[in-house]
Amino acid sequence: MKELRLVIVDDEELAIQNLEEQIEAINGPYRIVGTARNGVQAWELLQKVKPDVAFIDIKMPVLTGLELAKKIKDEHMKTEVVLVSAYQEFEYAKQGIELGICQYILKHEVGSASLSKLLEQLWNKWNTEQITTTFSVQSILGAIVNGAYVQSQIKEHFIKAKEELKTFSILMVQRNAPIHFANSGSFGAAVTCEC
Secondary structure: OOOEEEEEEOOOHHHHHHHHHHHHHHOOOEEEEEEEOOHHHHHHHHHHHOOOEEEEEOOOOOOOHHHHHHHHHHOOOOOEEEEEEOOOOHHHHHHHHHOOOOEEEEHHHOOHHHHHHHHHHHHHHHHHHHHHHHHHHHHHHHHHHOOOOOHHHHHHHHHHHHHHOOOOEEEEOOOOEEEEEEEOOOOOOOEEEOO
8 A cells, every 4th residue: 555655844853753653643554754853954855755745844943944845846846745833823824825835733733633634635635646647647658559649749748747746757759669668666668659
């Protein structure tokens, strides 16, 4: 079964441990793949593990949670951001919304029921996106095999698919030759195209 891959970022070790324990207690398809104590470490971690969701504290030294959320947005990463704060300030929530965060939660209000509901919502959203993307790629491959696309259309569709996927394959096509895929780990195939 696929898992929702999570990262927790907070400058307080106790806050990280608390959130880790609550997530693990839920016993769902969620896996914590890393933690970081400041925004700079978090940015390195996010680029390395490419998590599905990042729980990020707003107030941190060096690089704040909002600055980190902006970097995620600017780099077009598919990581959903949940901003976590000890402060109930409208301005933080407003800035977070402008950066496309999916949720703003208060540390003292995070309980097992609310966290479970949030993770379930994130799981459902992520799972739906994965199914849609897989269907999209399968449709493209089927059209290639059936000769419905010319080379320029194939390239255009795979560029779009690449932007939507965390892992993807590179397509190389020659007339009346096998289609070769350079597999990046998610899927791959080799078929012959009578283009």
